[in-house]
Amino acid sequence: MKFAISSKGDGTSNILAQKMRSYLLDFELEYDEDEPDICISVGGDGTLLYAFHRYRGRLDKTAFIGVHTGHLGFYADWVPEEIEKLVIAIAKTPYQVVEYPLLEVIIRHHHGGKETRYLALNECTVKSIEGTLVMDVEIKGQLFETFRGDGLCISTPTGSTAYNKALGGAILHPSLPAIQLTEMASINNRVFRTIGSPLILPDHHTCLLRPVNDVDYQITIDHLTLLHKNVKSIQCRVANEKVRFARFRPFPFWKRVRESFITEND
Known part of the structure; x- marks a missing residue:
């Protein structure tokens, strides 16, 4: 089996990553940063997001494992005190693969510009560089509303506990093939009106955001912040690809x- 290790980069994570690499090599596993069967993320959820985007071209071949060296993470279910147990499990035990849905974002531009496709593990956010964001929101090809406000967040079920939750969105179980559209400070008065509630769309529904104004947009894909000009539309739906996690125990x-969010760890 081939493995790779992605570290947060701090001293604790680097030491842990080096120790795990040494142990796994002793078990005669092969270290391969280009084409790993398993990628071990050492750090926090942000570290795993970086690893996910690094290997987004081989999601059907690479499974992820998270070891958290800081606060409890949703993607990291092992702690530093368990690395010997984890190493033995990786080397000696067949693992279960758990697949979770991803968000596909396709940005199209005016004047025949090249469309850009992204995959998000957590979410995509859309904001206007200047002033209020004004977007027509279409669902399944029909105009649903014209949104006015600070921005929109489209999240995956696994990302529903991140920025989406801070915006008042629902927490979705990560096995559900769906995406969630959540508003950021929408404008609602006698003239302008939005639904004001998060929308949960199944995998056979597509959400299309069409700019009303000709402005530049700040679009984030997980931890990546992008500036897009001449945007014609932003298409969001459940991706065909899925992220794969290697499980050696219940999670x-x-x-x-x-x-x-509620109580201290047991």
């Missing part, structure tokens, strides 16, 4: 939600 999602 109860609702227990993780409770530990992260």
